[in-house]
Amino acid sequence: MCYNQNLISSREMPMKYMFRVVILSLLFSTSYLNASDSMDLHEALELLKSQNLEIKNAQYDIESAIQERKAASGNHWGKLDLIQDFARSNDAGNVFGFKLSSREANFGDFGFSEFLNPLGQAIGGAAGGTPPSDMSGLLSVEPRDLNYPETRNYFQSKLKYELPIFTGFKISSYEDIMQSVTKIRTLEKTQMLNEKVYETRKSFYDMALLEDSISNLNVILKNIDTLEAMTKEMIDVGYAKKVDLLEVVAKKGNVERLISQMESNKELLYHYLSFLLNQKVTSIKTPSLEIMMPTVTNDEILQNNLDIQKANSGLALKKSMVDVAESSYYPMVGAFAEVATADDKFLNDASDHKSYTIGARATLNIFNGGIDGANVEKSRVEYLKTQTQVALAKSGIELQTQKIRTEIQSLNKDIESLKKELLLADEIYNNYEARYREKLSSMSDVIIKQSEQIQKILQLQQTLNKRNERIFALEKLANGEEK
Known part of the structure; x- marks a missing residue:
């Protein structure tokens, strides 16, 4: 009866409440699915490339270098300037210059009004028969119109274009320099990406090793629980002592401590992955424990290595710097052209007051105390030094490659040996546990054998971790995620 009432009440429930229930259910199921999803290594690497902040900064460096290269190339086209002067002055030179520039100067500006009057009187007297007087005093007259002009405004609008015709290949050399800088920035971004890929992959494989070790330790912990229960039963019937139980409990606490430490390391790895991917990571799909040995050859590593490519780009940059020196x-040969108009009012009678100037200039330095020669020799020395650094980089990468390969071979043998030793330690522990049941060995012997078992597990984990790290380092030298 209750069931029918509930059914009726649900049918009579208003539609808006039913709609809310459906939406909440969908949201809950979606959030549950997202929470249960685990990120695999491929997804993590794709997120790394798009979200990592250091990689984004490296891309900004590339874009900055591209703009600098465009700026260097733009010098080929010269520059066009619009110059607008606004001035007001009563300085004699400025006012007279303003009038000349606007094509409005007249003889009155030279003070001819003060010169022509006495000159005319002298000429008229000579015509009337009066003896000519000494006129040398006229030359000492200071024309007031010229020396004390009225204040004048000046507005000049000018378009000026300057074009470098020949610069001794300086502009093209600067272009080459910025091209090399752009390539170096690109290589640095690729190097940064490879470094973060290396760290991400290593974190995934470290997580796999931790989970495998935790799984093995949990098996041991389960065995200790069985041993603890068995010891308690043997104490009850008088076949074991309380100290045996204390040894078991102490060993159990030791294993639990190891498991707790590994769980903490897992949390730290999740925090580090969250930092690398720039988003919260709480669950991942771990890959297989061991990685296949890369098939890349030493010659391919030398050809693809980013450090060597950067060194070669730096060498090209130094060569361009020699050309600049x-x-x-x-x-240096350059040309220029300009058109202008000027008046005491802005753009007044611009067509009547316009002017133009065209020209070219060639400059050749004859002597500067040997500075140019010293700069050239310094650039050549830097170029030779970079050549040596390139050769040294190749030798260093080759040595590093051989060292890593040797280390991987040694670790492979260690892993093979440790796996056999772990199997033996498991068998020995099981044997001693059975002997303890039959009172043929002490609890101390069982605990010692169990400690050896745990030690082999940890040694195997550390060795696998070192091998993976060395393989990742070899792949990073080869400039690739996987080879």
């Missing part, structure tokens, strides 16, 4: 030996 040598450009001082060449003449």
Whole structure:
């Protein structure tokens, strides 16, 4: 009866409440699915490439270098400036210059009004028969119109274009320099990406090793629980002592401590992955424990290694810097053209007051105390030094490659041996546990054998971790995620 009432009440429930229930159910199921999803290594690497902040910063460096290269290339096209002067002055030179610039100067500006009057009187007297007087005093007259002009406004609008015709290959050399800088920035971003890929992959494989070790320790902990229960039963019937139980409890606490430490390390790995991917990571799908040995050859590593590519780009940059220094030996040739208009009012009678100027200039330095020669020699020395660094980088990468390969071979043998030793330790522990049941060995012997078992597990984990790290380092030298 209650069931029918509930059914009726649900049918009579208003539609808006039913809609809310459906939405909440969908949201709950979606959040549950997202929470249960685990990120695999491929997804993590794709997120790394798009979300990692350090990689984004490296991309900004590339974009900055590209703009600098465009700026260097833009010098080929010269520059066009619009110059607008606004001035007001009563300085004699400025006012007279303003009038000349606007094509409005007249003889009155020279003070001819003060010169022509006495000159005319002298000429008229000479015509009337009066003897000519000494007129040298006229030359000492200070024309007031010229020396004390009225204040004048000045507005000049000018378009000026300057074009470098020949710069001793300086501009093209700067272009080459910025091209090399852009390539270096690109290589640095790729190097940064490979480094973060290396760290992400290592974190995934470290997590796999931790989970495997925790699983093995949990098996041991389960065995200790069985041993603890068995010891309690043997104490009850008088076949074991309380100290045996204390030894078992102490060993159980030791194993639980190891498991707790590994769980803490897992949390730290999740925090580090969250930092690398720039988002919260709480669950991942761990890969297989061991990685296949890369098939890349030493020659391929030398050809693809980013450090060597950066060194070669740096060498090209130094060569361009030598060209820049040598450009001082060449003449510099440039051309210019300008059009202007000027008046005491802004753009007044612009067409009547316009003017133009075109020209070219060649400059050749004859002597500067040997500075140019010293700069050229310094650039050449830097170029030779970089050549040596490139050769050293190749030798260093080759040595590092051989060292890593040797280490991997040694670790492979260690892993093979440790796996056999772990199997033996498991068998010995099981044997001693059975002997303890039959009172043929002490609890101390069982605990010692169990400690050896745990030690082999930890040694195997550490060795596998070292091998994976060395393989990742070899792949990073080869400039690739996986080879």
